[in-house]
Amino acid sequence: MIPSNPEVTLANMDTWYSSYASGICLAAYVLLQEDLQAGQTECFGFSSQSNQPALATVPWSRIDTGDPNLSDGKLNKLFTMIHTLAVRTVSYFAVGLRKAIASDYPLDRESCMGTYTPSLPKRLPTFSLLELPTPFTNESMVDLPTCHLARMTDPAFFEDGRWTGYKSMTGIWGQQQDWFDPIGGENRNVEWNNVRIVQPDGRLGIERTLYFEFVEWTAQNKYKMRSNWVHTTTEIFKIDLAIDRQTGLAELNNTCYSGWPMGIYYGVMTPFGLVVWIYKQSYMWLWKTEWAELCT
Numbered sequence: 073m074i075p076s077n078p079e080v081t082l083a084n085m086d087t088w089y090s091s092y093a094s095g096i097c098l099a100a101y102v103l104l105q106e107d108l109q110a111g112q113t114e115c116f117g118f119s120s121q122s123n124q125p126a127l128a129t130v131p132w133s134r135i136d137t138g139d140p141n142l143s144d145g146k147l148n149k150l151f152t153m154i155h156t157l158a159v160r161t162v163s164y165f166a167v168g169l170r171k172a173i174a175s176d177y178p179l180d181r182e183s184c185m186g187t188y189t190p191s192l193p194k195r196l197p198t199f200s201l202l203e204l205p206t207p208f209t210n211e212s213m214v215d216l217p218t219c220h221l222a223r224m225t226d227p228a229f230f231e232d233g234r235w236t237g238y239k240s241m242t243g244i245w246g247q248q249q250d251w252f253d254p255i256g257g258e259n260r261n262v263e264w265n266n267v268r269i270v271q272p273d274g275r276l277g278i279e280r281t282l283y284f285e286f287v288e289w290t291a292q293n294k295y296k297m298r299s300n301w302v303h304t305t306t307e308i309f310k311i312d313l314a315i316d317r318q319t320g321l322a323e324l325n326n327t328c329y330s331g332w333p334m335g336i337y338y339g340v341m342t343p344f345g346l347v348v349w350i351y352k353q354s355y356m357w358l359w360k361t362e363w364a365e366l367c368t
Contacts, residue, residue, distance in 0.1 A: 088152045089213040095159040096216070099344055102166045103193050125353070126164040127242050132157060132349040134338050135321065151319050155217040158340045158347040165240060165347075165357050166190050172252055173367075186280065187254040188236040191344055191363035202343060218320070220343045225317040227286045230297050235282035237358035239304060239350065255358075256280030257305035267308075267329075278303050278329070281361055284313065293317040301329065309334055315341075324348055 135150045136142075142150070169190055201223050205215035223229060239253040262268060268277045278301045287296040299311040308329035315322050320341040326334040337356070339348030345359030 085149055085152065086213070088149065088156055089216070092152065092156040092159065092217045093213060095156055095163065096343065099159050099162040099166070100193055102163045102170075103190060103344070105170065106189075106192065125242050126168050127161070127240050127355060128353045130157065130161050130164050130353075130355075132161075134349075137316075137319070137321070151321075152217050154340050155320065155342065158342045159344070161347050161355055162342060162344045162357065165238075165355060168240065169238060169252055187256045187367050188361055188364040189367060190357075191359040192365065195363045195365075196344070198343070221317065221320045221341065224341050224343070225315055225320055227295055227297065227315075230284040230313075230315075231286060233283075234361045235284070235358050236361050236364065237282075237345070237356060239356045240354050242353040253304040253306055255282065255302055255304050257303075259303040259305055259308065262303050262308065277301070278308055282311070282358070284311075287312075290314070307334075322346060322348070 133150075133154065135147075135154060137147065173189075201220055203219045203222055205212040205219060236255050238255065241251040241253055262278055268279070280302070282299050282302050284297040284299050287298050289295045294314065294316050297311075297313040297315065299313065301308060301310050303309075309326045312325040312327070313322060314325075322339040322341060324337045324339060326337065328334050335351075337348050337350050339346055339356070341347075345357060345363075348356040348358070350356055
């Protein structure tokens with residue numbers, strides 16, 4: 073894990089700014105590789121151990137923004153670090169997911185019919201989402217990690233359109249490799265109990281894609297959203313989402329269909345969607361359906 077102490081790792085801020093820029097380039101390149109065949113993902117060499125899943129090498133850290141010992145400068149460094157790790161997660165997640173899709177294992181292709189591919193650069197409305205800094209200026213590297221926040225943390229951005237994504241279940245249930253659970257994947261409990269429709273008790277039906285509705289502003293630049301009920305191949309849940317517009321940090325409080333809390337997860341908005349740390353080596357990555365194509 074990257075410690076939440078800005079004095080420790082890669083103390084030079086220029087290093088983090090450069091790492092973020094290279095991470096954005098890598099993520100875009102990986103997402104462009106739509107036709108990867110089984111085995112071709114090995115050329116990325118993300119893991120030093122051939123049997124180690126790529127996402128297992130991605131560290132994460134929760135930032136305590138209320139820590140009185142952190143100055144504005146130190147907090148800014150931690151924010152840059154977490155944004156850098158998030159775009160790195162996108163690259164590693166995409167490589168593992170492309171590999172799973174190409175090899176048909178450990179992702180069950182039949183259960184993914186009607187779900188979506190990873191977001192595709194050709195479908196991303198980059199120039200409408202990013203306020204790109206002027207190249208070759210002193211501020212360009214400094215402003216790059218946050219140039220997407222003004223538009224991609226706006227409540228209207230979440231409410232506009234539908235969302236999809238995958239959970240990576242690395243390290244959960246004894247899985248020693250990246251195993252992916254698609255939002256909208258076939259779920260036997262949903263099919264057998266016919267809960268896609270509104271229930272007799274008035275509870276809303278369960279859907280294949282997410283949508284978010286604004287709830288309230290909780291502080292300056294902070295607000296809450298709530299999702300519909302959605303399913304993966306293994307779970308049924310809804311999300312109560314809290315967003316900090318200034319930093320892009322997110323807190324997701326997931327509730328399962330029975331009403332029991334699933335846990336609170338922490339993430340950050342990236343130019344490629346919302347990256348969320350779940351547990352140990354496991355992540356969730358959410359993006360808009362319009363950025364992707366249906367799996368066939």
